[in-house]
Amino acid sequence: MDFILWIIIALLMLVGLVGTLLPLVPGHVLILAGAVLHQVTLAEGKAGWWMVALLAVLLLLSMLVDFLSGAVGARTFGASRWGAVGGILGAIVGLFFGLIGLVVGPLVGVLLGELLTGKGILPAGKSTWGTFLGGVAGTAIKFFLALLMVAVFAGALYFS
Secondary structure: OHHHHHHHHHHHHHHHHHHOOOOOOOHHHHHHHHHHHHHHHOOOOOOOHHHHHHHHHHHHHHHHHHHHHHHHHHHHOOOOHHHHHHHHHHHHHHHHHHHHHHHHHHHHHHHHHHHHOOOOHHHHHHHHHHHHHHHHHHHHHHHHHHHHHHHHHHHHHHHO
16 A cells, blocks of 8 residues: 555656646646645654645745746836736636647737837837746746755655
């Protein structure tokens, strides 16, 4: 039985890592779920709930990064308030078009929002580029946080 639990925990960690790179897959949540499963079923006091609490904090940090990364990138490259609203609306509309819609929707939304404010195509494109770069940077940071979560889990097991 322990072997099966270890396989499930390892799969949760692995799918969680991959999930941080894919939209709509709750990667960090899966990593935390693997740690909680371990603590509840196999821990015997080894890793401790402090490790689960630290992973929860890292999960919250990754959610903050996810929420702010595109907006910070857009603002850094000069997006207006309408560009930000367009990005949010584009993300909502993009949900209905699958994976491609989730990536393209916010970009089209920012571009249209900027064009509606009277900006030319080049400044609007610059804001859209900022949104894209912010999203890519956010994904990289989220992946690093996921690796850190797995490392904290492994370290807690190794040193306990």
